[in-house]
Amino acid sequence: xxxxxxxxxxxxxxxxxxxxxxxxxxxxxxxxxxxxxxxxxxxxxxxxxxxxxxxxxxxxxxxxxxxxxxxxxxxxxxxxxxxxxxxxxxxxxxxxxxxxxxxxxxxxxxxxxxxxxxxxxxxxxxxxxxxxxxxxxxxxxxxxxxxxxxxxxxxxxxxxxxxxxxxxxxxxxxxxxxxxxxxxxxxxxxxxxxxxxxxxxxxxxxxxxxxxxxxxxxxxxxxxxxxxxxxxxxxxxxxxxxxxxxxxxxxxxxxxxxxxxxxxxxxxxxxxxxxxxxxxxxxxxxxxxxxxxxxxxxxxxxxxxxxxxxxxxxxxxxxxxxxxxxxxxxxxxxxxxxxxxxxxxxxxxxxxxxx
Numbered sequence: 001x002x003x004x005x006x007x008x009x010x011x012x013x014x015x016x017x018x019x020x021x022x023x024x025x026x027x028x029x030x031x032x033x034x035x036x037x038x039x040x041x042x043x044x045x046x047x048x049x050x051x052x053x054x055x056x057x058x059x060x061x062x063x064x065x066x067x068x069x070x071x072x073x074x075x076x077x078x079x080x081x082x083x084x085x086x087x088x089x090x091x092x093x094x095x096x097x098x099x100x101x102x103x104x105x106x107x108x109x110x111x112x113x114x115x116x117x118x119x120x121x122x123x124x125x126x127x128x129x130x131x132x133x134x135x136x137x138x139x140x141x142x143x144x145x146x147x148x149x150x151x152x153x154x155x156x157x158x159x160x161x162x163x164x165x166x167x168x169x170x171x172x173x174x175x176x177x178x179x180x181x182x183x184x185x186x187x188x189x190x191x192x193x194x195x196x197x198x199x200x201x202x203x204x205x206x207x208x209x210x211x212x213x214x215x216x217x218x219x220x221x222x223x224x225x226x227x228x229x230x231x232x233x234x235x236x237x238x239x240x241x242x243x244x245x246x247x248x249x250x251x252x253x254x255x256x257x258x259x260x261x262x263x264x265x266x267x268x269x270x271x272x273x274x275x276x277x278x279x280x281x282x283x284x285x286x287x288x289x290x291x292x293x294x295x296x297x298x299x300x301x302x303x304x305x306x307x308x309x310x311x312x313x314x315x316x317x318x319x320x321x322x323x324x325x326x327x328x329x330x331x332x333x334x335x336x337x338x339x340x341x342x343x344x345x346x347x348x349x350x351x352x353x354x355x
Contacts, residue, residue, distance in 0.1 A: 229298025
């Protein structure tokens with residue numbers, strides 16, 4: 001996840017400020033409290049409900065409360081619960097919190113490090129924390145649809161590969177899509193093997209049915225009159241992974257969020273650019289690269305495609321590394337152009353995209 005949302009700390013405070021650094025776990029939270037810029041208090045361990053009750057009492061005492069925790073697999077429910085209590089809660093990118101490199105990591109030390117970063121951020125140092133934008137509940141529900149489809153496709157491929165592996169292990173020629181009804185009935189395999197394959201076939205058929213239903217649901221949600229080659233499902237995936245295109249203020253923020261910008265290591269007179277940072281959303285990055293290859297075929301007049309045509313053309317004499325660099329450049333510019341189109345800054349025709 002990338003740091004895109006920035007909130008300026010309020011000025012002219014009268015109430016005392018309390019900061020909470022939270023190390024989140026599935027069954028409990030480890031919390032370090034800091035009041036008024038003093039030394040952080042010793043870490044405390046709370047159950048989920050007990051922590052919310054304690055935090056509610058803290059807000060009722062007249063203290064201005066801020067909280068922070070790292071983005072993790074437990075989602076943003078804690079952030080929403082604390083916000084409902086009147087606590088300003090930030091979610092930050094996961095990071096190495098052992099700044100002194102002591103090679104000692106505990107829940108209490110992590111919570112303390114987050115609390116100290118929060119104090120610097122509240123005092124006005126905006127670079128103290130890399131904030132993560134918290135999506136709305138509706139945005140999370142919408143993007144869960146194509147993410148579940150992605151998981152089902154992966155499960156189907158694994159089961160299908162297991163069946164082919166069984167055939168290869170016993171000297172038989174593997175059959176592509178062996179689980180489909182027509183192919184399964186015509187399989188030339190021993191009876192015992194067909195019985196084993198039959199255990200997976202109903203699962204594969206059910207998965208395929210669910211994948212088809214989710215695919216149709218995503219395609220129906222796509223906007224009409226898309227540029228040629230964009231694809232209904234791809235456009236929905238990109239839009240839902242972004243959430244809100246208007247949260248980006250300039251093209252640099254868009255490129256950074258995709259993770260398709262080159263890394264850099266410079267010191268003194270030496271400047272070294274490496275492979276892409278992969279700092280942003282991996283699903284968005286994969287969708288953009290896939291879409292970029294399609295635009296090479298269906299949008300020959302698109303400006304980035306024209307620029308890199310000599311490398312990306314079908315019969316071009318270019319190395320694989322050069323083609324990868326070129327398609328990444330097209331995908332990065334494509335993200336910026338989609339931002340311009342979605343926010344009304346320009347029309348697709350101006351960019352060379354045909355409807």
